[in-house]
Amino acid sequence: MRDKASATAVATDVLNRLGEALAAGDVPAALELFQADCYWRDLVAFTWNLKTLEGKEQIGDMLRAQLAEARPENLRIADGEVASETGDVIESWIEFETALARGYGQIRIKEGRIWTLLTTMQELKGFEEPMGVRRPAGAKHGIDASRKTWAEERAQEQAELGVSRQPYCLIIGGGQGGIALAARLRQLDVPTIVIDKHARPGDQWRKRYKSLCLHDPVWYDHLPYMPFPDNWPVFAPKDKIADWLEMYAKVMEINYWASTECVKASYDETAKEWTVIVRREGRELVLKPKQLVLATGMSGKPNLPKFPGMEIFKGEQQHSSQHPGPDAYRGKKVVVVGGNNSAHDICAALWEGGADVTMVQRSSTHIVKSDSLMEIGLGALYSERAVASGMTTKKADLTFASMPYKIMHQFQIPIYDRIRERDADFYKRLEDAGFMLDFGDDGSGLFMKYLRRGSGYYIDVGACDLVADGRIKLKSGVNVARLTENAVVLTDGTELPADLVVYATGFSSMNGWAADLISQEVADRIGKVWGLGSNTSKDPGPWEGELRNMWKPTQQEGLWLHGGNLHQSRHYSLYLALQLKARKEGLPIPVYGPQPVHHLS
Numbered sequence: 206m207r208d209k210a211s212a213t214a215v216a217t218d219v220l221n222r223l224g225e226a227l228a229a230g231d232v233p234a235a236l237e238l239f240q241a242d243c244y245w246r247d248l249v250a251f252t253w254n255l256k257t258l259e260g261k262e263q264i265g266d267m268l269r270a271q272l273a274e275a276r277p278e279n280l281r282i283a284d285g286e287v288a289s290e291t292g293d294v295i296e297s298w299i300e301f302e303t304a305l306a307r308g309y310g311q312i313r314i315k316e317g318r319i320w321t322l323l324t325t326m327q328e329l330k331g332f333e334e335p336m337g338v339r340r341p342a343g344a345k346h347g348i349d350a351s352r353k354t355w356a357e358e359r360a361q362e363q364a365e366l367g368v369s370r371q372p373y374c375l376i377i378g379g380g381q382g383g384i385a386l387a388a389r390l391r392q393l394d395v396p397t398i399v400i401d402k403h404a405r406p407g408d409q410w411r412k413r414y415k416s417l418c419l420h421d422p423v424w425y426d427h428l429p430y431m432p433f434p435d436n437w438p439v440f441a442p443k444d445k446i447a448d449w450l451e452m453y454a455k456v457m458e459i460n461y462w463a464s465t466e467c468v469k470a471s472y473d474e475t476a477k478e479w480t481v482i483v484r485r486e487g488r489e490l491v492l493k494p495k496q497l498v499l500a501t502g503m504s505g506k507p508n509l510p511k512f513p514g515m516e517i518f519k520g521e522q523q524h525s526s527q528h529p530g531p532d533a534y535r536g537k538k539v540v541v542v543g544g545n546n547s548a549h550d551i552c553a554a555l556w557e558g559g560a561d562v563t564m565v566q567r568s569s570t571h572i573v574k575s576d577s578l579m580e581i582g583l584g585a586l587y588s589e590r591a592v593a594s595g596m597t598t599k600k601a602d603l604t605f606a607s608m609p610y611k612i613m614h615q616f617q618i619p620i621y622d623r624i625r626e627r628d629a630d631f632y633k634r635l636e637d638a639g640f641m642l643d644f645g646d647d648g649s650g651l652f653m654k655y656l657r658r659g660s661g662y663y664i665d666v667g668a669c670d671l672v673a674d675g676r677i678k679l680k681s682g683v684n685v686a687r688l689t690e691n692a693v694v695l696t697d698g699t700e701l702p703a704d705l706v707v708y709a710t711g712f713s714s715m716n717g718w719a720a721d722l723i724s725q726e727v728a729d730r731i732g733k734v735w736g737l738g739s740n741t742s743k744d745p746g747p748w749e750g751e752l753r754n755m756w757k758p759t760q761q762e763g764l765w766l767h768g769g770n771l772h773q774s775r776h777y778s779l780y781l782a783l784q785l786k787a788r789k790e791g792l793p794i795p796v797y798g799p800q801p802v803h804h805l806s
Contacts, residue, residue, distance in 0.1 A: 207295070209287045216288035216297040217281075219314055224280035224301075232268045236261045240318045244609035249326040249780045250301075250308040251275050252797035253787075255757040257609050257750040267797055274795050276304040283309065294320065298600070305330055305792055306783075311607040323607035326783050332790060334392040359458065366460055367492055372398040373789050375481055375494035377467050377722070380409040382767050382774040383500035384450055385429055388457040389782035392430075395789055398492070399454075399500075400465040400483055406454040407447030415530035416554035417443040419771070420546070420664040422579055424587035426771035427598050428453055429778060440575075440666070470497060470723045472763055479763060496785050499718050500767040506717045508710045510542070514688035518706065525551060525709040531558025538702050539563070540693045542685060543709030544570040544641075546663045551707055552677045553668035563678040563701055565685065565693070569641035571662040573651050574631060577624045578664060582651070602776040610656065610737050610750060614649035621650035634673040639681050646741040656752065657744035659735050660711050714806045715766055716754075723764075731759040732802030734766055745804060753804075756781045758796050 207215070219238060226235035239245075245258040251271050258264045280301040282288065288297035295314040302308065307330065310323040328334065335341050345352060353361070366372055374390060376383040379401030390397040403409060410417070419426060419441045423433050426441070431453060438445070454461045465485040472479050481492045507524040515522065525547040531554045541552050544566035555562040573582070584590055586601040608616065621644050625632065636642060643661075645654050654661050663669075671677040683695045693701045714735065720728035734754045740746035751757075754766050756777040767781055768774070787794055 207290045209289055212288040212290040212295045213282065213297070215295055215317065216312060216314060219317070219319060220280050220282065220297075220299060220312065223319070224278070227268070227272060227277045227280070230272050232265050232272070235268060236265050238319055239264060239322075240315060240320050243318075243320055243322075244611065245322045245324070246607065246609055247324045248606065249783055250303060250306060250310075250324045251277070253758075253784065253794045254796050254798060255751050255755075255777075255780065256798050257611065259609070259611055259750065271795065271797050274304065274793060278302050298603075302330075305787070309603070311603060313607075321607060321609060323603065325603065325606070326780065329783060329786060329790075329792070332393060332786060336392070363460060366396060367398050367462070367490065370396070371493045372396045372460070373494060374398075374496040374498060374785055375400065375479070375492055376498045376500050376767075377718075378498075378500035378502070378768075379403070379406055379454075379461055379463070380500070380502060381428065381450060381771050382502065382769065382778070383498070384454050384457075384459060384461075385774045385778040386498065386500060386767050386781060387459045387461070388429055388453070389778050390785060391458060393782055393786040395782070395786055396460075398460045398462055398494075400462045400467060400485075402464070402466045404464050405451055406461055406463065407450040409447075410443040410450070411447035413443055413526075414528045414551060414554060415443075415532075416550060416557075418666075419443075419446065420575065420666060421770060421772065422583065422587055424589070424592065424598070424601075425583065427775060428771070429775055430457065432598065467722050472497075472723075472727075472761070474762075477763065496763050496765065496788065498765045498767050498781070498785075499715065499722075501715060501718050502712075502768045506713050506721075508713055509708055510685070510710055512685045512688055514694075517690055518688040518703075519690045520704045520706065522706045523708070525707055526712075528707050531555045531560060534705055535559035537561070537704040539705045539707065540565060540701050540703045541707045541709055542567070542693075543707075543711070544568070544663070544681070545660055545709065545711070548707075548709035549663045549665070549668035549672075551709060553671055556671055556677055560705075561678075563680060564672065565683065565695065565701075566641060566679060566681040567684050568661075569643040571643050571645060571651060571654055572632070572635065572640075572665055572669060573621070573624060573662070574628055574665045574669075577628055578651065581623055581627070582620055598775075602772070605772075606776065611748070613656075614645075614647055614653050617649040617653055618647065621645075621648060624650070631669070631673075635669060638673045638675065639679055640669075640672055641681050653739075657737055657739050657741055660743070715768065716806060719761075719764070723761075727761050727764070729805050730761050730802070731764065731766075733804035733806055738803070747803060749800065749803070751800070753800065757784070758799055760799065760802060 223238050245264050247256050258267050283298040283300045286298045299310050306326045307328050309327045313321040374397040376399045379399045383399045387397050387399045422439050423437050468482040470481040478493050478495050479497045507526050509524050537560050539560045539562045541548050542565045552562050552564050651662050683697045686694045686696045693703050714733050716728040716734050736744040738746050738749035
């Protein structure tokens with residue numbers, strides 16, 4: 206294995222030759238530097254898209270289409286970095302420039318040739334964020350009789366934007382996704398309004414069932430510009446997250462219209478702008494943004510199943526998204542339909558609250574213990590150990606982003622093999638209780654299930670013990686046949702008396718919001734949202750290589766989709782914000798490889 210100096214020399218030589226070939230427009234010479242089995246993932250820098258090129262042929266097609274406009278230069282090992290070698294792979298952080306932007310990325314080299322390459326746009330030349338040496342002065346020294354204070358200027362902006370002055374961008378949805386994107390856009394001087402139907406920022410979390418907390422650790426969940434303090438809990442309770450989002454929206458000066466609902470939106474192809482009717486505090490207003498972002502989460506509308514007898518059931522019925530928590534159900538009989546994250550959380554809280562609760566698990570679930578996930582799955586990138594080793598949030602995000610989706614499962618399978626071995630007794634207890642387990646279609650576990658389908662898993666923070674020992678009753682491998690006036694009848698004939706039925710049955714595709722707010726035609730034009738085309742359960746092929754429609758141009762001009770967990774909201778909001786800023790400034794934007802639509806929902 207090479208030392209760092211030798212590895213750096215190899216990486217420098219490859220980068221120099223690649224830079225020379227790209228500068229000369231010599232695509233064959235550039236391709237000679239790549240392995241036959243190679244991947245180039247580009248986040249906006251070269252393609253103005255989120256695109257993974259797989260193999261030399263795809264890379265060559267992209268370069269021939271984009272090089273003349275991109276005009277890359279100064280490709281090098283990032284300042285202050287050195288390359289390293291692990292096994293037979295040399296890795297290094299890299300920096301580069303294009304005609305319009307500065308970028309950052311990562312290169313992996315095998316046997317002297319490029320195996321994987323990540324290129325990401327970090328800032329637009331001439332439109333850099335006012336940070337560091339460019340930070341605003343704040344105070345206006347000197348004498349000026351017409352001066353306005355910060356508070357006066359802020360009040361004027363809030364009074365004008367959306368009334369006498371139109372936003373360039375309108376974001377529908379004020380959860381972590383909409384707030385993170387709006388914070389980025391403000392730093393880029395893109396006039397933006399966020400609308401949300403709730404009364405306060407953070408209500409999206411505040412109003413969920415009271416036991417809800419983040420199952421991802423704090424290092425994974427920072428928002429842009431303002432990381433959580435060092436004493437923030439590893440797993441933040443929902444109300445703490447809600448308060449943080451409310452504070453963040455205020456401190457980051459986001460134009461946040463609470464208690465506001467989008468009634469209807471339509472796009473004018475001639476004027477290249479949206480007409481959006483919103484109802485704000487009981488009054489209808491018309492907004493005319495150029496760009497419309499649906500930031501309603503990674504999911505669409507709640508999936509509420511239709512079972513015979515639902516209309517005659519005399520108890521309560523709720524989708525998990527409307528479940529208030531266990532307080533009103535002490536001593537009641539509750540049936541929870543579903544076996545994933547929400548189902549487990551709700552069942553555990555109901556049991557703690559004194560309810561008699563039964564989980565109906567209709568299909569298998571991937572379970573991973575939180576401790577095992579943190580130590581084996583996330584520890585190298587997102588943990589106190591990672592921070593101590595010098596890992597930053599930016600580097601962790603880029604490391605995760607640098608692994609092409611096509612081969613990611615190959616690196617996840619050994620992780621979950623280790624977890625399965627480590628927690629064998631835990632899994633046996635669950636199976637002995639009748640719980641149906643899986644590790645994904647190919648054994649690749651949580652992250653691939655999340656990316657492929659956004660469902661089918663639970664990060665165990667305690668509920669599984671209740672299932673394993675029978676305190677949460679379990680009926681698995683069955684479905685609901687019908688409801689009677691006071692019971693849920695299953696397909697095996699079991700009758701479960703019930704005062705409450707909770708449907709933890711997930712959510713539909715995000716383009717359902719586009720159908721409601723815009724039209725079914727537009728929803729069908731953009732197609733299914735989320736998933737990779739892996740041809741695994743609930744992720745139909747063909748292979749698409751990136752998450753469908755997320756954070757990049759859709760087939761509907763001026764319409765964007767933004768969402769995901771806190772990590773994705775933080776990381777990908779940068780690339781979406783840069784795409785929107787470039788359009789505002791009228792920069793040339795040759796989008797490479799817009800995504801075809803294979804599935805409508």
